[in-house]
Amino acid sequence: MAAAVDDGRARREIVEAADGLFYAHGVNAVGMDAVRERAGFPLKRIYKLFPSKEDLVIAVLEHRSRMWNEGITRAERGSADPVARLLAVFDFLAAWFREDGFRGCAFINAYGELGPGSTRVARAVREQKASFRVHVADLVGRIGGSPALAAQLVLLAEGAQTTAAIAGSPEAADVARGAALTLIEADTGASRTA
Known part of the structure; x- marks a missing residue:
């Protein structure tokens, strides 16, 4: 089912899931498996959209910047x-x-x-x-x-x-x-x- 979601929506959902986890628990304490579980996308899809955890962290910070503004x-x-x-x-x-x-x-x-x-x-x-x-x-x-x-x-x-x-x-x-x-x-x- 998650494979039918377009990349833009998948990115948003993954970023929002990671944001909630990172903010509540800290970036280092949250593994990519936890992001996978919360977002509902396979790790392969997550890594296709965010080749590294650092890429995901940057996307979360960009999301937070928009929220702040x-x-x-x-x-x-x-x-x-x-x-x-x-x-x-x-x-x-x-x-x-x-x-x-x-x-x-x-x-x-x-x-x-x-x-x-x-x-x-x-x-x-x-x-x-x-x-x-x-x-x-x-x-x-x-x-x-x-x-x-x-x-x-x-x-x-x-x-x-x-x-x-x-x-x-x-x-x-x-x-x-x-x-x-x-x-x-x-x-x-x-x-x-x-």
Whole structure:
């Protein structure tokens, strides 16, 4: 039955299965047999689409990057106010941290497990983090903030992810949001109550 599934759909289903397993258990702890079992495709088909486990990890990180970008976009969509859009990043984090099964940032987790030994994984993680920095810098530019403010806000968001995962504290996003507002006010000179 799985053989009748086109390659595009099979890739999506395999990536989603691997993503769930890698995120819940870690990349190194999950063998390709577990991916086969969860995805429902023979190993031969999986290896045809992903010649190595590293190829599958890269595809999962690309999937996670799309999920992240879509989540941030949805969170920002509700407001035309540029400061509210910037703070929506932290609102997105707050909702994510409260999801069942939250285990921190998949990119940080993958880098911690594989980054030192895989230049491809390290590059994928760095690209995602750089993309987020550019996005935040764009939002900060719209409020007349400085490049230093953008860097500080990115650091707050990244730190909140790590704190929430390690401490099991979803409130880290709320604390980071409050700190972000303080930094925005200090940098731009505008007093806000967002």
